Amino acid sequence: MKRATRLLELVLIAGWSYTALAQTPAAVPPATAAATAAPITSKDLNSISAPDAKARANGDPDGSLTGNVTDIPVADPITDKTPNAKGLTIGDIANQVGQNKIAVNFVWTLITGFLVMFMQAGFAIVETGLTRAKNANHTMMMNFMVYGVGMLAYWLIGFAIQEGGVGAVANLGNSPVLSREFVVTLFGKPFGLWGQGGYFLTHGGAYDVFVMVLFLFQMVFMDTALTIVTGAAAERWKYAAFIVSSFVMGAFTYPLFANWAWGGGWLANLGANFGLGHGYADFAGSGVVHAVGGITGLALSMIVGPRIGKFLRDGKPVAMPGHDLMIVLTGCFILAFGWFGFNPGSTLGASGNGCLRISSVAVNTMLAGMAGSFGAIFYMWLRYGKPDASMTGNGLLAGLVAITAPSGFVNTVGACILGLIAGVLVCFSVEFIEKVMKIDDPVGAISVHGTCGIWGVISVGLFADGKSNYGGSWNGVNGSVTGLFYGDPGQLVAQLMGVATLIGFVFSFSFVLNWIIDLVIGQRVCERNELEGLDLPEMGALCYPEFEMKASSMGAQ
C-alpha cells in the first residue's frame, strides 16, 4: 500500500513539473468558448429547479441550498391566478446580475470607507504621542472633534461643491443625479470650477442610494485632510480657532481642489481639453487629500508661529520629543491598516472594468509603506547613528502617502522605488522646514503629507506603466495612464500643473482664510496657557492627572 502511495506521489510530482515547464500564456483563447456558447432560451429557464422544499425544511448546514433561483425576483410570476404569466425571464436574471454587481461595489466602497474612518484613531494617537503630555487632552480633542466639525461642513456645503457635478459613476450604478457643475470658458475650453447639486444630501435628487455611498466614502477622505492640519499646529492652536478653521476647510478649501481633480473639474480634463496625458491623475489622493492637508498645515504653522522654546535666539531648533513613542508606532500601524481602505477602495468597486486591480493597488500600498520605512530608518541610522523610531514611523507614512496617487497606475517595482524615495525625502523635508524655514511642525505633518503628497502626484507622471485599465479610459481619455518613463511626457506636465495648483492656489486660499480667522478671533493661545500646557486652560481637564501631579511634585514641567 505504501509503495502504491509513493508511486502515485511520484506520478503527481512528475505531472506537475511537466505542466509547470510547459505553461504558455493564453493557451485557450476565450473567444473560442464564447463562439460555441448557445443563447439561453425560455426552455432552459423552465428547467431550472429549486431545491426540494422538504430538504430545505431540514436546515442547510453546508450552505448548498441557500441562494438559488427562488431568490431572483420575477417581474411576472406564474401563480394560480396568472397561469399564462411569463415566469422567470432572461430579463429577470439580467436585472439580478446587474444589482449583484452594484451591490458588491456598494459593499466594497462602504467597507473600505469604514476602514478609512478608523484612520482617524491612528492620526489621533500618532499626533498625541508626538506632542508633550501637558497638551495630550488638547491634541486628542482636536483629532476627535475634527471628525464631527468636518462632517457637518461637508454635509452642509462641501460635498455639493466637490461632487455636485461629478456625473454618472459606472461602478456605482450610473445615477445621473449629480450633474450640475459650474463651468466657465477659458482659452476656448470648458473649465469646471465647482459642483452645484447635493446640498444637505437632499437637493436636486441627491436623496439617492448612490449619493449616500459616495458621500460616506468622500467624507472620510476629506476628514483625513483636515486632521493632518491639527498635527502641524499642535500645542499652540486655540481650540475655538481650530473649530472655525476646520469648518472652513471642510466646506471650501478641500472640496474645491477635490472637485478640480475628482469631481469633473478643470484639472481632470487637462487631457481631454489640452492633450496633456490623461489629465491630472490622482488615484486615491496624494494631492487631493494629503498635499491639501499638508499645505494647509504649512500656511497655518506660519500664522500661529513656533512653540515657545522651539528655537533659540540664534534660530537653532531645539528637540521637543513627544511623550509616548509606543502609541505613535501603534498609530502608524493603524494608519497602514486603514490605507488598505484608502487606496484599494478608490476603485469605487470590486466588480467591473479594471476593478480586480484592487489586488495590485493593495500590494503596491503595502510595498511602498515598507520601502518608505526602510528609506527613513537607513537615512537616520547613517546620519545620526541610531534608527530613530518616530522618523521610521513617519517614513512608513511617507511611503504610504506617496503611493496614494500612483497606487492604481504603477507596478510593484515603481511602488518600491517611489516609496523608498519618499522615506528619504521626508527626512530631508523635516530638516529643511525646521532648520531653513524655521517653521515648527511638532509631528512632521507638513513633510509627511505635504512634501510626500506632492512627490506622489509627480511620481504618477514618472512611473505610471500604462498597464492599468479602468473601463478603457481615464478622465475621458482613451487608453491607460502612462508616465514619462513609459513614454508620455504630457502626463508629467498634467501632474506638475496639479502641483502648481496645490502650491500656488491651495496654499494662498488656505493662508488667506486662516489669516482672516487670525485677525478676527486669533489663532494662537496666550503665552501663559502655552507654558502651562493647553489641557487645563483650553480643555478644563488633564489627560494624565496622576502623572502631572507627580511631575509637579518633583518640580518638573
Add this chain to the structure above:
Amino acid sequence: MIITGVAVTLLGFLISVASLSIASSVGGRMVLVLVGLAVSLGGIIGVLNRAYVSKAIWRR
C-alpha cells in the same frame, strides 16, 4: 509683506495656468509650469515665511 507674499504665490499659479494658452508644445508648457512653481515657492519661502520669521517669538 504678507499681501505681497500671497500675491506672488498666486502669480505663480496664474503663470502655470497661462501656460495652457501661451505654449502649445508639451515642452513649452512644462517649462512655464516649472517657472510658475518656482515663483509660487519664492512667494511662500522667500516672501511670506521671511516676513513671519523676522517677527518670530524666538527673536524677542
